Amino acid sequence: MQHAEITVPQEELARQAEFARSVKELPHRPESYYVVTYGCQMNAHDSEKIAGMLETMGMVPAEKREEADFVIFNTCCVRENAERRALGNVTWLKEVRKQKPDMVIAVCGCMIQEPGMAEIILRKYKFVDLAFGTANLHRLPELLYETLNSGKQTVQVEDRDVIAEELPIRRLRKDAAYLTIMYGCDNFCSYCIVPYVRGRERSRDPESILREAEGLAASGVKEIMLLGQNVNSYGKGLPGNPTFAGLLKRIDGLGIPRIRFMTSHPKDMSDELIETMAEGKHILPQFHLPVQSGNNEILKKMNRHYTREQYLERVSKLRAAIPGIGLSTDIIVSFPGETEAQFEDTMSLVREVRFDSAFTFIYSPRTGTKAASMEGMIPEAVSAERIQRLIALQEQLQQETLKRFVGREEEILVEGLSRRSRLAVSGKGRHAVSVTVDGNEQDIGRILKCRITNLKNNTLTGERI
Ligand code: SAH
Numbered sequence: 001m002q003h004a005e006i007t008v009p010q011e012e013l014a015r016q017a018e019f020a021r022s023v024k025e026l027p028h029r030p031e032s033y034y035v036v037t038y039g040c041q042m043n044a045h046d047s048e049k050i051a052g053m054l055e056t057m058g059m060v061p062a063e064k065r066e067e068a069d070f071v072i073f074n075t076c077c078v079r080e081n082a083e084r085r086a087l088g089n090v091t092w093l094k095e096v097r098k099q100k101p102d103m104v105i106a107v108c109g110c111m112i113q114e115p116g117m118a119e120i121i122l123r124k125y126k127f128v129d130l131a132f133g134t135a136n137l138h139r140l141p142e143l144l145y146e147t148l149n150s151g152k153q154t155v156q157v158e159d160r161d162v163i164a165e166e167l168p169i170r171r172l173r174k175d176a177a178y179l180t181i182m183y184g185c186d187n188f189c190s191y192c193i194v195p196y197v198r199g200r201e202r203s204r205d206p207e208s209i210l211r212e213a214e215g216l217a218a219s220g221v222k223e224i225m226l227l228g229q230n231v232n233s234y235g236k237g238l239p240g241n242p243t244f245a246g247l248l249k250r251i252d253g254l255g256i257p258r259i260r261f262m263t264s265h266p267k268d269m270s271d272e273l274i275e276t277m278a279e280g281k282h283i284l285p286q287f288h289l290p291v292q293s294g295n296n297e298i299l300k301k302m303n304r305h306y307t308r309e310q311y312l313e314r315v316s317k318l319r320a321a322i323p324g325i326g327l328s329t330d331i332i333v334s335f336p337g338e339t340e341a342q343f344e345d346t347m348s349l350v351r352e353v354r355f356d357s358a359f360t361f362i363y364s365p366r367t368g369t370k371a372a373s374m375e376g377m378i379p380e381a382v383s384a385e386r387i388q389r390l391i392a393l394q395e396q397l398q399q400e401t402l403k404r405f406v407g408r409e410e411e412i413l414v415e416g417l418s419r420r421s422r423l424a425v426s427g428k429g430r431h432a433v434s435v436t437v438d439g440n441e442q443d444i445g446r447i448l449k450c451r452i453t454n455l456k457n458n459t460l461t462g463e464r465i
């Protein structure tokens with residue numbers, strides 16, 4: 001696909017800006033908004049764009065969703081429980097609206113992009129005023145105008161792969177920012193719905209990315225997180241075949257103190273990337289490298305295109321080049337047909353690698369994916385027992401892995417007040433571990449030097465230097 005064909009033209013964005021002004025002029029337009037976000041960083045960042053667009057329509061953020069004139073749910077459908085939670089909360093708001101009849105309810109995001117979902121909204125969720133998919137995000141002003149103007153339910157889902165540049169963004173944090181470098185995914189891991197709801201993989205033009213990063217650097221941002229479903233394959237289809245490592249090198253040169261990225265796919269993780277990280281000045285020593293399973297047959301059925309051995313080789317190379325690098329992963333238990341022995345392979349891989357952290361999930365069948373029609377669904381009780389065993393192992397290992405930080409000096413970027421005490425703040429160290437130190441509100445957004453003194457219940461605490 002040609003890049004020019006998927007980039008939303010300037011005239012279209014200008015048309016949307018015009019709609020935003022028209023909404024602002026409507027006599028009974030919503031004055032406040034609340035965005036409810038589910039799912040991954042992509043969605044979190046999309047929500048920042050939604051908020052940005054709503055503010056151009058003159059709306060201000062509400063404290064609580066019950067108090068907002070316009071509530072929008074940005075949904076996720078990666079697992080069934082994500083979907084169930086979103087729908088449950090949308091339905092709950094229907095009840096709340098009885099007290100606030102002029103509230104406008106919208107639903108958007110990945111769930112709306114699922115086949116058949118538009119019909120379900122039209123038939124079963126008639127109280128939803130507006131629903132649109134991920135491909136229509138930039139058209140929010142137009143769609144909202146239509147809804148408000150007609151007073152009728154508006155549902156818009158398209159199957160288009162677009163890149164919308166320069167949408168207004170209202171960032172949740174001033175000190176740390178998301179920066180999308182690519183959209184969609186072409187990997188079709190057999191369990192995963194993301195390629196169906198986020199479309200084909202498409203990379204942003206490197207110069208636009210650089211411009212955005214420069215803008216963030218100038219505004220004093222301390223950390224940026226580069227986003228994509230598979231950032232390692234960045235550049236596919238772009239003129240000149242830029243690589244992710246090359247892009248990272250250029251961003252590293254801008255002087256932003258901290259650079260992170262996610263997500264990486266082991267099959268596309270190049271030596272060039274490892275070298276770039278080792279030589280980089282500001283690229284944080286941390287890596288999220290989802291393994292999913294430690295068994296080769298399961299990996300094959302998952303369509304992951306690497307073996308356990310290849311995964312371990314990548315990890316060794318990474319650790320050799322960047323000693324002490326913080327390593328995290330995603331794991332799925334109870335993929336269809338997974339035997340006890342195959343699950344044990346995942347356990348032994350976890351023992352072997354010793355991840356700094358792991359996100360663990362029970363396999364959830366997603367309609368339309370290849371795995372959904374595979375035989376051998378694992379009974380719930382077995383899955384529950386397996387995931388508990390895996391979590392227990394990871395916690396025990398994590399306790400040991402975290403010990404290596406005690407006594408060390410770390411720089412943390414303070415994210416907020418500690419949940420346990422108002423006299424303490426917590427933030428992330430360079431290796432992605434959370435550290436709590438003494439401090440107050442004024443420290444939020446600052447980079448603090450501290451010495452880590454203690455580890456208790458998987459929490460590191462320290463003192464400032
Ligand atoms: N693009 C990223 C993130 C995908 S979703 C990646 O490739 O890693 C995040 C995680 O959700 C995946 O890594 C996987 O572990 C999990 N996941 C995806 N689909 C799932 C499903 N159907 N059931 C259970 N877990 C799933």
Ligand code: SF4
Binds near residue numbers: 185187193230
């Ligand atoms: Fe899903 Fe696989 Fe793509 Fe990640 S790489 S989004 S798990 S299909």
Ligand code: F3S
Binds near residue numbers: 042
């Ligand atoms: Fe969920 Fe969509 Fe992200 S399905 S995990 S919000 S890309």
